[in-house]
Amino acid sequence: MSVMSIFFESRVRLGKNDVLNIVRESVLGFALVVSLGYLALSISRQVKGFDALVAAVILGMAVRTVLGARDAVFFKVLPGIILAQSVFIPLGIILYGKNLEVKVLLAANPLVLVQVTGITFFTFVLMVMIGKWKWFRLKDRMLYLLGFGSAVCGASAIAITSPIVECEPDDTAVALVNNTIAVVLGLALISWLLRPLLSSMEYAALAGALLHQTGFVKTALAGLDKDVYAFGLAVKSLRIALLVVSIPIISYLIRKRVFVPWYLVLFILAGFVFSYVPLAREVTQAVTSVYEISFTAALASVGLNADIRKVTGKLFKPLVLIGVVFVLDLALFMVSRTFITY
């Protein structure tokens, strides 16, 4: 096994004619995907709490419902859809590294780090174990997606994991939609039932350790002291950092060989750059914009290949599974918090 094969999938040589043909064939579909990405971002900015990635996949599925019925039309945009995925997913993942918060990670209370790592690992293992029970009987790849979505970072983690897990577009869409439904319910549960029982710092740790999407962690912590708010987000960023370990492990389970995607290496590098290199605000904002459009466009391309009828038919059992694991995670948190001074 060569060193290059650890970081790169098989590479294909492109001739000049290949490149010209790809550009010519892909323009329409690529433009469609980018347009849907921008539209999803706009919608998420208008509708509070509506994750742009989920909006993108739903828009993609809606458009697919119209286009997909006519194969001749769908074939015109399919090359661009496929090309968009191969461009935007790696780019989005690399730039997502700006959320890595390396300084926070290195300064973290070791016990909090142990707690977050433990809950993340526990979430993933439970998702896979319970998901194989008779009533659920979900496929391994779907369970890995759900595991990443719940254990790590919601929609972004699912977007990052789906090409590595090699699941169908329908499954990615199911995981994304369910993750969003679950986080809404999870936020309601912890803010109404558990908030009165916990100190501010404990509540922040809970929100950061368990809620699936960063936007909802921010919503949970809104109105609290600045230090408490920052602490909760720091806990959340610890989960993002665990992608660095969890992705190679899952890659190994699926591919049966060591595989660390090249864009994961750049993701880590981006984390260090954004943590330690002083960058102009305009640069950070530009990177954020590129990252946002990359991910929304990538998820729009996934939605364009997913079937909305099949997706809605598959939502229930995975949602129940996410709920069961969330409750068990809550129990683990409530026990483990007694050993930690936040």
Place this chain on the structure above:
Amino acid sequence: MLQYSDLMTAIIKKQITIIGSEKALKYARRVPGVVVADDGRVTSGADQAALAGLVQEYKKLAGTVAIMVMRSSIAPLLSGANGANLALPQELR
């Protein structure tokens, strides 16, 4: 030894992850004489002509991009001397 069915299975499974099983299997099953399981495995009928037919079906879907995807999906199987016994369609060389 590498078989045509191995190459065809790798191609179909990769297409499933990109365009979904419904479309990937629909076009794979258009190749005459080929039997494809629901998980994308080619269980019978795989030969040089069938591989060429499969390539044409997916090429109709997504043109040069599809050819690049098919090449990348079989590249790991063809490393070293693997596959020297198989005649590949022009698009996959």
